[in-house]
Amino acid sequence: LMERLKLVLQYFQSNSESISNGICIVLALVSVKLYTSFDFNCPCLPQYNKLYSLGVMTVPPIIFFFLGVLVNRHTGVMMDEWMRPVGNRSKNPAVVKYLFSAMLQRALLAPMVWILVTLLDGKIFICAFSVSVDPGLFSGVPNNTGLDVIRIMAKVPCKEDVIFQNSSFRKAVSRYVRCYSQAVGWSILLFLIILGAMGRLIKPCFEDHAAFLQTRYWSNYLDVEQKLFDETCVLHARDFARKCVVQFFEDMTEDSILHLPHPPFISNVSERWEEEEERLHGVTRQEQMDQLLNKWYYGKPELDVTRIAHRPRPCVTWQDPGGRTLYSDV
């Protein structure tokens, strides 16, 4: 099971487009969840209704758009490719354009989902436009309160208000406005789908498919290259750190003239002690260890592991009494 999971994960990771798609869909789901958990609170006052509703309909999409641009990996890749100096690699503007349009399309999904959900639900439209409805179209206007018509219409979105008890007027007006809102929502959805379908159908007539394959390949390549560079840096840092630390340990027992560590003992030491020897790195006394720990804080070693990376190793040469070489490591 773990193998299959690893395969699936690898497949997704190799194709950076599918990761971006996944994140984009997650953001759309988050926007729906946010809408359902948001406690919409219409002020029911003539001056503020429109302002509040339009605010709730437009500010969250802007926020989701910025979030969509932020969490998309392609943003970083695109900015890097756009801003880099030419160096040894020529710049291809088509790749930057492709990345930009891909990023834009993905970032626009969550805002569109929010707008469509608000329109199909209708609460916000009712809040914004209940004052524009002509009350004469409906019967049962509560006229025993001392309020003028505009104020009454402004209170329509608020269910619990006292003046609408036992009256079907409020429900009628709400249903009317919601009807409009859903019509607008469905038309926008239809328009977007038609736009997408036409784009898909007509695109092959206008573009050069071969060039498109190239730009898609190279944009994917840039993404993978950046990931690999980061990974290699991480592995390298690990290796560098280990060598630096081991070199520091061995420096505590180095020879003062040759500045080389002492070679391992060539004796018939049994195997288990060889391993321990290696791990000791030559530090075998309490004072040495204390000095080492002190020095680690007060005088960190410089960032240079050339000595240990190119350490000479002792080479054995066996010669017979006649001077002929029987065996040589050199």
Next chain:
Amino acid sequence: TMDKFRMMFQFLQSNQESFMNGICGIMALASAQMYSAFEFSCPCMPEYNYTYGIGLLVIPPIWFFLLGFVLNNNVSVLAEEWKRPTGSRTKDPTILRYMFCSITQRSLIAPALWVSVTLMDGKSFLCAFSINLDIEKFGNSSFVKGMSETEKIRLLARIPCKDLFENQEIRVAATRYIKCISQACGWIFLLMMTFTAFLIRAIRPCFTQAAFLKTKYWSHYIDIERKMFDETCKEHAKSFAKVCIHQYFENISGEMQSLHRHRSGQDDSGDEGEDKRSDEDKLLGIRAQDDMNKVLWNWHTCKPALALRKDQMDGENSSKLNGKINEGFNGFANGHAHETKKREWAVYYSKV
């Protein structure tokens, strides 16, 4: 499966960023959960409303911010790198700035979430600002005519409490109004935070990309180096302890062991001999109750010095052999390690 867990854990650890992101996400969820579990109860008194409302908006975010610093491992790395003496490695202030910025960014997420959830919910604004309302706007307010200023303020302060304010119509209208303002503030706050994050993340590469790659690498390196040092120290301590204890046992039963080695060296006969030797080896020459008691007693009353003898890791016979060869190579006198001058007779061939 333990291997796989260890691999996953290692991957998470090696990629510090994803680990820290995980902790940051958990703290954000915790802050949202805490808000919903917290029972908000406005005091409904003019002197305390504002303090309670604004306090609840401001103090938990500060607490979450500090908690973010506490839970972040990188804080101690940053402090260490800041305070260390220069030694043979120069200090780079851009690395410190980078680490500080990344720690601060991550710690700001949970407080921002708390503030936005509080503002969207509206209760704290209602509690803090109900006394500033102009009550005539919300309906039939004839009952307030003739009240003195303090009485009016006391009445307004009771708006957040459902059961203390009689006129439902005005209370509901006023609540709705303040909640609407509070939600508007919440959305604007979210918009500002997102826009700032967008500027930092998406626009920064325009300016300092090369230097940024450098600081990212070295700040990550510092973290890994610290871990490697701890790991190497642990390994070293383990080996040190093993050898020290072995030498201690040898000391206590020195003669017995070399005697035993003579005997087993003579009747060395194939596999059975080797097996027998390893078992006998493990006994370390201690076969009688008195000897073992002596070993245990001495371990408490007279622990050995923390200084390993390099030659005696394999008994006395081979130590003589060791001694000769070692003398030939690096001039140890009698197989003891000295800190002072040594004479080198070895010839080193380099790989070049």
